[in-house]
Amino acid sequence: MSHTKTRAGQKNILRLKYTKIDLGMQGSCQSSSLIGRVRPLFRSLEFSPVYARQCLYRGRIFLYCTPCYMSIRFTDFLVELVEIEMDVQLFARELERQHSVVRAEIAPTRHFSPDILHRTLNNILNDVDQRLVAVTMAGTSFEGETIRLIRIGKSNLSVLLWSQMHGDESTATMAIVDILRYLTMRKDDPPVRAILSSLTLHFLPMLNPDGAARCQRRTAQGIDMNRDALALQTPEARILKNLQQTLKPTFGFNLHDQELSTVGTSKELAAIALLAPAFDPLKSENDVRTRAKHLASVFAEIMKERVPGKIARYDDSFEPRAFGDNMQQWGTSTLLVESGHAMNDPQKESIRRLNFVGILSSLYAIATGAYQSFDISSYERLPFNTKKAYDVIIRNVKADYGRGRLTEVDLGVSYQIDTHSEMPPRLVDLGDLSTFVGLKEIDASGKTVPASVLFLGNAFDWEKYFS
Ligand SMILES: [Zn+2]
Numbered sequence: 001m002s003h004t005k006t007r008a009g010q011k012n013i014l015r016l017k018y019t020k021i022d023l024g025m026q027g028s029c030q031s032s033s034l035i036g037r038v039r040p041l042f043r044s045l046e047f048s049p050v051y052a053r054q055c056l057y058r059g060r061i062f063l064y065c066t067p068c069y070m071s072i073r074f075t076d077f078l079v080e081l082v083e084i085e086m087d088v089q090l091f092a093r094e095l096e097r098q099h100s101v102v103r104a105e106i107a108p109t110r111h112f113s114p115d116i117l118h119r120t121l122n123n124i125l126n127d128v129d130q131r132l133v134a135v136t137m138a139g140t141s142f143e144g145e146t147i148r149l150i151r152i153g154k155s156n157l158s159v160l161l162w163s164q165m166h167g168d169e170s171t172a173t174m175a176i177v178d179i180l181r182y183l184t185m186r187k188d189d190p191p192v193r194a195i196l197s198s199l200t201l202h203f204l205p206m207l208n209p210d211g212a213a214r215c216q217r218r219t220a221q222g223i224d225m226n227r228d229a230l231a232l233q234t235p236e237a238r239i240l241k242n243l244q245q246t247l248k249p250t251f252g253f254n255l256h257d258q259e260l261s262t263v264g265t266s267k268e269l270a271a272i273a274l275l276a277p278a279f280d281p282l283k284s285e286n287d288v289r290t291r292a293k294h295l296a297s298v299f300a301e302i303m304k305e306r307v308p309g310k311i312a313r314y315d316d317s318f319e320p321r322a323f324g325d326n327m328q329q330w331g332t333s334t335l336l337v338e339s340g341h342a343m344n345d346p347q348k349e350s351i352r353r354l355n356f357v358g359i360l361s362s363l364y365a366i367a368t369g370a371y372q373s374f375d376i377s378s379y380e381r382l383p384f385n386t387k388k389a390y391d392v393i394i395r396n397v398k399a400d401y402g403r404g405r406l407t408e409v410d411l412g413v414s415y416q417i418d419t420h421s422e423m424p425p426r427l428v429d430l431g432d433l434s435t436f437v438g439l440k441e442i443d444a445s446g447k448t449v450p451a452s453v454l455f456l457g458n459a460f461d462w463e464k465y466f467s
Helices: 088-102 114-125 171-185 190-198 209-214 235-247 287-306 323-330 349-368
Strands: 002-007 014-019 035-040 050-057 060-065 071-074 079-082 133-140 146-152 158-163 200-204 251-257 272-275 311-313 333-339 389-400 406-417 420-431 437-443 448-450
Touching: 088 171, 088 287, 088 349, 114 133, 114 146, 114 171, 114 209, 133 235, 146 171, 146 235, 158 171, 158 235, 158 349, 171 190, 171 200, 171 251, 171 333, 171 349, 190 349, 200 235, 235 323, 251 287, 251 323, 251 349, 272 287, 272 349, 287 311, 287 323, 287 333, 287 349, 323 333, 333 349, 389 420
Parallel strands: 158 200, 158 251, 251 333, 272 311, 389 437, 389 448
Antiparallel strands: 002 014, 014 079, 035 050, 035 079, 050 060, 060 071, 133 146, 146 200, 272 333, 389 406, 406 420
């Protein structure tokens, strides 16, 4: 199959023209994500242009008309396929379907060592053409651990994506592994071709390997790297700043996990929080930040279809020592993506999938220029994160204060230190928690506990009383 690629006059339309499709060729389904307008050259067949799904299967081309899934088999004539650029939302839906296929096995839990990550990436990238992907050493951590940089794509427009600058925040790291697997497995799919020919992507999947090895937020020096963008006292922060200065990325993705949060005044857990960081205390606007807001709007719109009401805006106060704010100041339009939480999903698999779909859709929107048409109000109208959630809420407990004094209270229990779970759980709140939501909720109506076991801030073995 040969194809020529031309920019159509119409904005943001990429056209791929297929000619002389060799119908004898063998192959499995290679273009399942290709959706386009199909016009057979065989004139005796009346076939009006349809939006169709093309599938190469066992040497035959099948065209599935998407509204009815009626298939038309082409066996002995040439077809010209004019692909109309896939809409960003349509691509996101395709990604959602593809995720279970490309999802990589990393580890049983979301806390894994740098070694495990490196082994997984090696398995994925070893057989890939080195002209497509380059794995280099960005530098070493304080304790001498290699920090890897993975480059894919060929264009002057650079995008830098960094994850796990906080060692216990690995959700986007897992998504990056899936993204790299997808980009290399599907490199011939038109949307992936559009991404890789229009952008050069630089991934730093694990910027704080020492922290990751200890499952802690801070670096081996005990420093919060995201407050070290000015002082640059950690080697990890120096690596990130140096990459910004040398690669001069137009866009940056600053990937984190956030504390258990809710969305605005609702009792919905925030699945994703977004921020186009401010570059000064006045939260001024310039081209760099506006571009980041457009990108945030793409991400928000993609999320709205998947987790409506569960998308928040991250606190937008200026933090002069943080990387997102400084990246914006240094000229890289930066989007902060905070992975949040979902019910019954302690390993954050659903949030990992949201990152996969959101990041790839955003990259596609950058590659095609479509991001510019997303109204920044989609981002600006997002409610802010609120802290109205606990890991466990035990409701309607009778606390016995002795001498017949019984008080009905709700109990809030937390398992979280920074963004990871730790034992033992602690009692963190007591009283009317009707405006709060629990990752796990227990109704303890009719149960009484001695108030002497209810010490705020202390370890609390709640299962002993309310299992
Ligand atoms: Zn973080």
